[in-house]
Amino acid sequence: MCNVSDRVDGLLSRVEKPSRYMGGEFGSVMKDPEKVDIRYAFLFPDTYEVGMSHLGMKILYHTINKREDAWCERVFCPWVDMEQLMREENVPLFSHESRTPLSEFDFIGVTLQYEMSFTNILSALDLAGIPFRAEDRKNGPILVGGGPCAYNAEPLAPFFDFFDIGDGERSTDEYLDIYAACKKEGASKEEFLKRIAALQGVYVPSFYDVEYNADGTVDSYTPREGTGAKPIVYKALVNDLTAADYPDKLIVPFGEVIHDRIMLEIFRGCTRGCRFCQAGMLYRPVRERSMERLLELADKLVAATGYDEISLMSLSSGDYSCLPELAKEMVLKYRERRVRISLPSLRIDSYVKDTLAETQKVKKTALTLAPEAGTQRLRDVINKGVTEEDLMRAVGDAFDEGWSAVKLYFMCGLPTETDEDIDGIADLAAKVRDRYFRVPKGQRAPGLRITVSVSVFVPKPFTPFEWAPMLDMDTVIARQKRLKEKLSAIKGVDFKYHAPDVSYIEAVLARGDRRCADVLETAYRSGCRFDSWSEFFSMDKWLDAFRACGLDPDFYALRPRDEGEVFPWDVLDCGVEKRYLLSEWKKALRAETTRDCRKGCTGCGMKRYEGACV
Amino acid sequence: MRAWVRIGKKNRLRYVSHLDMQRLMQRALNRTTLPFAWSQGFNPHPVMSFASAMAMGWTSEYEIVDIRMAQDVTAEQVTKEMAGALPPDMPVYEARLVDDRKGAPMALVESAEYRILFESPDPEAVFGAIQSYMGEEHVIAMRKTKTGEKEADIRPMTYALNRQEDGSNAVIARLALTEKATLKPDLLMQVLASRAGTQAEGIRVHRLCLFGAGGVPLMEL
Numbered sequence: 001m002c003n004v005s006d007r008v009d010g011l012l013s014r015v016e017k018p019s020r021y022m023g024g025e026f027g028s029v030m031k032d033p034e035k036v037d038i039r040y041a042f043l044f045p046d047t048y049e050v051g052m053s054h055l056g057m058k059i060l061y062h063t064i065n066k067r068e069d070a071w072c073e074r075v076f077c078p079w080v081d082m083e084q085l086m087r088e089e090n091v092p093l094f095s096h097e098s099r100t101p102l103s104e105f106d107f108i109g110v111t112l113q114y115e116m117s118f119t120n121i122l123s124a125l126d127l128a129g130i131p132f133r134a135e136d137r138k139n140g141p142i143l144v145g146g147g148p149c150a151y152n153a154e155p156l157a158p159f160f161d162f163f164d165i166g167d168g169e170r171s172t173d174e175y176l177d178i179y180a181a182c183k184k185e186g187a188s189k190e191e192f193l194k195r196i197a198a199l200q201g202v203y204v205p206s207f208y209d210v211e212y213n214a215d216g217t218v219d220s221y222t223p224r225e226g227t228g229a230k231p232i233v234y235k236a237l238v239n240d241l242t243a244a245d246y247p248d249k250l251i252v253p254f255g256e257v258i259h260d261r262i263m264l265e266i267f268r269g270c271t272r273g274c275r276f277c278q279a280g281m282l283y284r285p286v287r288e289r290s291m292e293r294l295l296e297l298a299d300k301l302v303a304a305t306g307y308d309e310i311s312l313m314s315l316s317s318g319d320y321s322c323l324p325e326l327a328k329e330m331v332l333k334y335r336e337r338r339v340r341i342s343l344p345s346l347r348i349d350s351y352v353k354d355t356l357a358e359t360q361k362v363k364k365t366a367l368t369l370a371p372e373a374g375t376q377r378l379r380d381v382i383n384k385g386v387t388e389e390d391l392m393r394a395v396g397d398a399f400d401e402g403w404s405a406v407k408l409y410f411m412c413g414l415p416t417e418t419d420e421d422i423d424g425i426a427d428l429a430a431k432v433r434d435r436y437f438r439v440p441k442g443q444r445a446p447g448l449r450i451t452v453s454v455s456v457f458v459p460k461p462f463t464p465f466e467w468a469p470m471l472d473m474d475t476v477i478a479r480q481k482r483l484k485e486k487l488s489a490i491k492g493v494d495f496k497y498h499a500p501d502v503s504y505i506e507a508v509l510a511r512g513d514r515r516c517a518d519v520l521e522t523a524y525r526s527g528c529r530f531d532s533w534s535e536f537f538s539m540d541k542w543l544d545a546f547r548a549c550g551l552d553p554d555f556y557a558l559r560p561r562d563e564g565e566v567f568p569w570d571v572l573d574c575g576v577e578k579r580y581l582l583s584e585w586k587k588a589l590r591a592e593t594t595r596d597c598r599k600g601c602t603g604c605g606m607k608r609y610e611g612a613c614v
Numbered sequence: 615m616r617a618w619v620r621i622g623k624k625n626r627l628r629y630v631s632h633l634d635m636q637r638l639m640q641r642a643l644n645r646t647t648l649p650f651a652w653s654q655g656f657n658p659h660p661v662m663s664f665a666s667a668m669a670m671g672w673t674s675e676y677e678i679v680d681i682r683m684a685q686d687v688t689a690e691q692v693t694k695e696m697a698g699a700l701p702p703d704m705p706v707y708e709a710r711l712v713d714d715r716k717g718a719p720m721a722l723v724e725s726a727e728y729r730i731l732f733e734s735p736d737p738e739a740v741f742g743a744i745q746s747y748m749g750e751e752h753v754i755a756m757r758k759t760k761t762g763e764k765e766a767d768i769r770p771m772t773y774a775l776n777r778q779e780d781g782s783n784a785v786i787a788r789l790a791l792t793e794k795a796t797l798k799p800d801l802l803m804q805v806l807a808s809r810a811g812t813q814a815e816g817i818r819v820h821r822l823c824l825f826g827a828g829g830v831p832l833m834e835l
Contacts, residue, residue, distance in 0.1 A: 306641030306645040
């Protein structure tokens with residue numbers, strides 16, 4: 001084990017893109033292992049290029065490394081060529097910074113961004129020679145999971161020691177403080193878990209007994225006596241984002257990663273209340289970073305990274321209360337230094353013409369809009385507070401200002417959807433095209449490109465659609481085909497869609513329970529990994545795994561839930577209450593909308609948290 | 615005014631590709647307060663060039679990047695700022711200021727000195743082949759080019775070749791490096807090994823120096 005670094009070096013000449021395993025990037029944090037008490041491996045269960053684009057990792061890397069007693073390093077999943085070589089030559093999975101084997105860390109913190117990366121976690125543990133099940137790890141690293149999928153990580157529950165629910169900036173420090181004390185005292189892992197079980201946001205799955213009903217649904221979750229586990233785990237919440245930790249330097253990768261730029265989170269949360277959107281529920285309430293703080297951070301980050309692009313990040317950047325001022329100020333400030341400002345995920349109704357004019361001074365990319373559904377009725381069902389007028393105005397403004405590329409995002413399989421709603425997507429695309437040709441020739445930018453991208457809707461926990469079945473795959477395929485035919489009649493439209501099988505497995509895992517852990521392990525052992533990469537996904541292997549474990553995937557994906565059903569994630573509280581979600585579900589079925597809560601509280605339950613929504 | 619900066623690329627960073635190096639250098643410049651010049655045109659970028667592209671997997675202590683400055687700077691300022699802006703495994707050794715009329719380093723390079731580490735079932739035989747190789751007037755080898763294989767006389771492109779005198783399996787070679795004629799260390803080692811009736815594998819190339827006309831190191835040219 002002593003010279004992992006040399007052995008890694010020996011593999012690098014034989015793999016694709018070796019720089020992604022190299023480490024040593026500008027901005028990576030090096031510490032003396034002798035001078036820290038806590039070694040923390042932040043595992044991103046996907047490739048380097050995906051992981052290095054993730055904001056949450058950058059924040060926690062910064063937060064943990066600010067501590068003198070801890071060193072946070074990064075770990076990614078090796079691509080299949082590297083994985084194979086590592087297995088052949090017995091090279092254990094290692095950290096980027098010091099190339100320390102994963103098994104030697106105190107903590108492995110895993111970010112759970114997407115259900116289809118779950119098998120990669122097992123792959124990482126396997127490569128590190130770490131037992132999968134928490135009960136088999138009396139010693140060795142403590143596995144902690146966070147991120148959106150930690151809100152229902154039951155399919156992963158037997159593998160993890162605990163989950164950290166909610167904002168990690170403060171809760172991470174809290175459990176690390178307790179760990180430092182436990183380590184000094186020589187306390188056991190069990191003892192450590194008991195002590196942190198009292199912390200807000202900490203969920204220790206092994207401290208709960210789960211009972212199931214005869215029909216396979218959950219009967220109850222009961223905290224075991226003497227563990228200190230709470231009946232309900234409330235998420236950790238950082239109320240003041242301006243005062244919260246935010247990196248003022250970043251690691252700058254050598255090769256190109258997916259988001260290779262400065263990411264500036266302008267606010268967290270969303271007030272819109274779109275009913276399909278899990279993030280919109282999980283990250284409540286809205287908390288803005290002050291403009292002064294953002295400008296200060298931008299200055300530091302430009303100087304510290306040398307990046308030539310700043311991306312203003314949030315769930316709905318157009319909703320930032322001083323967006324026009326912020327965008328204008330930044331565009332003007334950085335024009336000299338040739339730093340571009342980009343605003344992703346803009347909602348059409350907040351698309352300010354002024355901002356549009358400002359951003360195009362720097363760079364003109366495709367205008368991205370997400371109507372999500374093709375008819376007003378269905379947009380009301382999902383509470384996407386956007387009308388066709390809003391959409392046409394935004395597109396029209398863009399075309400008038402000299403843009404020619406538009407991307408439109410939709411979903412297929414939303415609750416109550418019919419063929420009429422699918423046809424509505426084609427109608428919208430046609431109207432967008434007509435609007436382009438209304439700009440006089442000579443004034444409009446040449447080369448109209450309309451991309452219609454349709455994903456398959458997956459009902460997620462902690463949304464009003466947690467009671468809804470996923471649309472069966474045959475119907476999804478039929479509707480995709482129908483839309484394809486309709487769109488092929490419209491010139492200049494590019495239609496993008498995917499087979500629904502990955503979404504189906506995602507739907508199973510998203511609302512899965514603890515019994516699904518066996519399926520995950522079986523699927524992994526049969527070769528499943530990188531399931532979100534179409535070249536690796538194998539539906540047959542997954543279905544075989546369910547069969548082998550005696551579980552019916554339709555039970556999780558396609559079953560409509562009763563109002564009174566106990567969900568595997570009911571033990572957690574994300575701020576938005578179940579009774580509120582249920583009332584939203586009923587309103588959805590009546591196609592009734594709910595207002596944006598910036599215009600007046602809608603009573604979601606977030607106010608139960610101290611200091612929230614003031 | 616331009617600045618020539620000599621940097622190294624240590625072992626850990628040897629898989630940074632040439633394209634990545636260019637992006638890295640541009641970002642490193644952005645991290646400094648140096649008054650570097652921007653190109654004109656649709657996509658402005660800092661005006662800079664490398665003396666010679668390195669193959670993936672090589673290390674070096676003699677990479678030269680030529681950077682055009684929009685205002686006067688001192689060599690000390692350039693050294694200090696660049697050292698602070700590059701990753702730790704990319705040390706900055708020195709900088710010098712050159713006149714705008716001076717040619718690009720790329721055009722001035724004529725040869726390079728390498729330390730070439732290798733593994734072989736019979737390293738002594740490889741060392742033994744040095745003398746006979748250097749004694750030849752012509753050594754014809756098949757050189758891989760973009761369009762296929764081509765015969766080339768590599769002996770005239772070999773200016774110096776010696777065993778590294780520290781007991782390691784390494785040779786020190788000074789080889790031609792111009793646009794017209796370049797001899798790659800890998801090819802040299804293959805030829806040497808085959809003349810010795812053995813193989814040379816696991817070749818690790820480290821660039822020691824770049825030379826201009828008259829065998830003068832580029833930084834002194």
